[in-house]
Amino acid sequence: MMIEMNIEAPLKKKKENFSEWFDDVLQRAELVDIRYNVKGFVVYRPNIMFIIKRVYEILENLLIEKGHKPALFPIVIPVSNFRKESEHIKGFEREVFKINEAGGKELEEELILRPTSETAIYPMFALWIRSYKDLPMKIFQSVSVYRYETKATRPLLRGREFLWIEAHCAFTDEESARNQVKEDLEITKRAFHEFGLPFLMVEREPYDKFFGAVDSYAFDTLLPDGRVLQVATTHYLGQNFSNPNVFDIKFTDKDGIKKNVYQTCYGPGVSRIVAAMISVHGDEYGLVLPFNVAPFQIVIIPILKAGKEDAIMEKARIINQNLLKAGFRTILDESNERPGEKYYKWEMLGVPIRIEIGDEEVGKGFVTIFRRDLRSRKKIKDEDIIDNILNLKDLIHEELEKRAWDEFNSSITSINSKEELMRKSKKAKIVRASFCGRKECADEIKAETEGLEVRGRRIDIKETPSDKCFWCGKKATHIVYLAKAY
């Protein structure tokens, strides 16, 4: 049974002005406070930290399951470490924070705040790795990193401090390292399944690689304003960092010969993943969280009536206890607010399921179960509550994920020519086209289309291009996806 509700929404529709909606929901749900007085830095408030901790937990568990071990490296890196890999330094030096003074004295050697930790971790790898028996070495850390972004900063989407996990691995040979990249992709796919987020899994074009990588792979998701957001990357580093001219990470192999390791690194962006979940699933009533991510999965609202308070509260407490025993994260809202006020509050925070218990529920032996995603109600008999929720949680997740993927897939438009692109450019969010692979072509596209970027080629499926590049008409080598990006 569904009940139609014509209730004024606290937020505007996100499709009308995503930017405004996003800022508004961050404030109304008390997620981040942007008033901290340093540009590009925000305060993460409790409501979002509970979500962030769940995201970390999901990703860390997947990594640990695959044999990664946690570690924690210093936030400061000596400039001399940082300069060792020439491409790496070239890419990052313009956006690092530097410390050159402490205790009122100039430091002997300048330190940087990690923009990423290759140059902090790999010198230690060089000390730790001695034998092929030490390999593979798989280490990760959950930290914040610092980049002096010059483009406009946005809370969660692009900050000068952001949260992520970085996993760093070393192997005896190229094949093992390349397999690690595949494993990283699998981990990301599984995690994104939990998050209910759609993605494009691509290999970045050669000129668009991570600074210091041999090959770069990335996950892009799509925000409601039509721009894509890179939410995770994994890189095959080869021996770029391990060779004798850089960190010289070497081991003695079975054959007694000293060899340099092959490496990979992997970085899912936690701030951005949370931003994407907020943006993709949320609506004009606030957050909509996937069941497994939600810090609270079920909220129980007692609706008191004069003279019946005790019976109503007792039923609410019993049901709360039973749900806790069944393993759900629940909360019983016993505050003095009116029921309507509680509905708005918990809907804003995205709790997937709400159970309402009032006089009628007590008298007739049922509860009212409300789904946050559809905002619909059903009456469920007391004895069926647990079964119903077990069923409902899968259903909710399935539908949430499907809605997101449908929206995502319908945003991809295939294009055969420049003219077609210009004609459809208003509608097309993600563009699929045959491409020549030249950087000059990509630059030209970006300049002439208000920022459409070549994001790369898909790696989950093989796609055969037609013979001509859609833009320049020269020979096409592969199919790429293009989008405006954050």
Add this chain to the structure above:
RNA sequence: GGGGUCGUGGCCUAGUUUGGUUUAUGGCACUGGCUUCGGGCGCCAGAGUCCUCAAAAGGCUGAAUGUCGUGGGUUCAAAUCCCACCGACCCCA
């Protein structure tokens, strides 16, 4: 990197055009009370930048001084005009 718009109590907003009658308008949120609860109801009252002083805590009262992002300037007089800085948003490269 270039250009534009903007910054007023916790949040949003009126006032800026034409400097003075503003001890800054209204709403939300907040505090106390009534209301006792099926979508954030209604009514009453309060407080609402910061600091200092007097009075034994709190409350209350009174006084001086200040206040519209920060600092400086013009002026008898500045939220309002000018300059610089900081920050936000949008557009372009």
